[in-house]
Amino acid sequence: MSNVPAPAYDPAALEAKWQSRWAERRTNEPDLDRPAKPFYNLMMFPYPSAEGLHVGNMFAFTGADIHGRFKRLQGYDVFEPMGFDAFGIHSENYALKVGTHPAKLIPRNIENFRRQLRRFGGMFDWRHELSTTDPAYYKWTQWLFLQLFKAGLAYRKKAAVNWCPACKTVLANEQVIAGYCERHPDVKVEMRYLEQWFFAITKYAERLLANLAKIDWSDSTATLQQNWIGRSEGAELAFETPGGQKITVFTTRPDTLFGATYIVLAPEHPLADALTTAEQKSAVRAYLREVQAKDIVSRKVGDRQKTGVFLGAYARNPATGESIPVWTADYVLMEYGTGAIMAVPAHDKRDFEFATEFHLPIRQVVRIEGEPLPTVSEDGVLMNSGEFDGLACAEGGRKIVAWLAGRGLATPRVQYRIHDWCISRQRYWGPPIPIIHCERCGPVAVPEQDLPVELPFIEDFRPDDSGVSPLARHKEWYFVKCPQCGGEGRRETDVSDTFLDSAWYFLRYPSTEFSDRPFDPARTKTWLPVTSYIGGNEHAVLHLLYSRFVTMVLHDLGHVHFDTPFPRFRAHGMIIKDGAKMSKARGNVVVPDTYIQEWGADTFRMYLMFLGPFQMGGDFRETGIVGIRRFLDKVWHLAHESLTPGASPRLDKSVERKLHQTIKKVTADTETLDYNTAISAMMEYANALREGGAGSRELVEPLVVMLAPYAPHFAEELWEHLGHQRSVFEARWPSYDERLAAAGDVEIAVQVNGKLRSRLTVPRGMAQDAVVARVLADASVKKFVDGKPVKKVIYVQDRLVNLVL
């Protein structure tokens, strides 16, 4: 057909060519100071593991990159940065395992990640790469800590932590499996009390919750955060002891107060010891010791046998005036509410179990027809509640609180599940918390001009049994003068939580070249808040919550002009393999490198996006990849056929119509991240081109542009073959003609009594009467109508006719 044979599609060569050309031409580096239409396209930066980028990362980054490239083709100045979240216990444990210092290991891993990230064709602006382990970065993480410290939002207190005697370190709750260490399955985890640094995130609970309603987030993510913050409305009620002490309890069910037959204090409750009578002392102390031996996790695991002990003391139920016994039990947690509860066994499952176990009285105060005790529902009517009998639960509760409030024994109260954020880690691989402890002045902030407090190189960074970070062993670093009084001081040896590093990285990206400020005011004003944020729901709670909190604090302190960092967030799904999560243990981990090598980055990118809906994820099966490759080959040939000299540039009307329909569909679907259906629409169009107007440039070029976000190297190469000098990313996204997309004939369904009996092709927009006339003339319809009168005609324009007999 052609006198010059078309070059074959060779992904490896062509992708290398375009990757170096993008770098040379600075294609991916927008003007950060004077953008016409800034679009900050953010994706969650990876933890640079030794295994390298995995398919899950690639899936997420590809989806986000497609969105960014699409926006660029629509004329935005897209800033798409990338960085590395390289501090943390994960890296440190790995370094311990392989016996290489993390300071050596991490740069190596980052180098490997950088190579992989370039290879898959992300539109990254590498001028603004960052790593949280870089002193130039964590200097400002420490600065951030100091801002919170100075604002009174960072404080120290003793808190219970999990301690593994084998690891000689604190463990996160996630690392404790049924009471045992995840790395030492035969070692029981202990509970220790240690001084820890906290951020007062609970002060922002109400705002963090309210703000969720104003932002455009995936529902699943917003719901997870909402549950995590966990707002409950109720009241604090006071129970007085004969000795004049007040036990304050929190309850969401003040309506059940008349049914409160005993009080339970958490074992750590300050009154627990004070209220214990002499004859109960030894029993209570024994119980407290028993509780302390348990680790935090197994104490919190539900449906286990209730334990507890009577203190010997009594308190007065403010409603009934009765004296009720005071107990302590570990099913009551000091961290929630007031650390004390009124037990209503008739209407609470846990109290019911406890009362049954210890033979305490059970008094029903809510009537619900036909349900055995305990009844937990609030859809009932009060009984045994004096003057409140007969009221519905909600109303009764309000009235009881009002009645007691008059006597100073009740206060309405909102309680949150969320706790203050413990940012201390007794570990090595993190940013040192910039505090100096002085015997005279207490904890003193390191002056800002002395930042960063550099993490000293310690050859043996293994944690020891002391519960103190390995940093304390570096004496020259540890002992310093107090910046306030000049006296003897010691550095804080805890490092901060990795989640603090990642709670502000999006602020740093546009300003990485400034060493004298964390984020430049002008840059920040131009680029923030983040236009589009895409990431996994595994960070729905911690990372996204902490980022929102930090941003609110910075806003309140006057450092940024917004209090919502991510007004638009979309959660992507997860890639699984053979129906199961990928993991090393299962041996089903997919390594992207091998697939990119075999098929090319473009084919692999598109295949990942074609697996399933981006926001739901999909099941990775390698058998489908070839379908994408066939599609790209097909487009490759179509484009070259359009170049063949002498090929008639005929413009097939029906293909033209299909083009406009395709642009409409692909535009809408790429906007909403429905990449799988956008790809199938482009496939349909390529099939139509093959059947119809293959020779025509006007019909092929828009397809090449639409493919550019998905298969960027491929599109660049074809664009060049089609005679364009400049990057395809300087072209404009094709527009469509709504009238043309809507023109043509439609096939409408013909039903009789709701059953499909025939199909009819009519011009679009045909009037009901004309359509019905043609329907009634149809032989296969006549057979079913069979002379019976048509009672009703349902007509849906351009879709269906239903004759009801």
Add this chain to the structure above:
RNA sequence: GCGACCGUGGCGGAACUGGCAGACGCGCCAGCCUUAGGAGCUGGUGGGGCAACCCGUGGGGGUUCGAGUCCCUCCGGUCGCACCA
């Protein structure tokens, strides 16, 4: 226990506010082209039936002219939280 999401061919998955179920792709079958094909092209492919037709979206019930889609209920799966008062 609470909350969220999901059950559609042999497989991954389509189906806008209720309106032709199975788009697109894999796989499979047949044919063409080939010395050959894990290449390419053409056609077919939910189940039953020679056919007209009938049956089909986890099970059961309901609303509706019409239900994969809405409501109730049960079953199964995934994720998050979990002795949160």
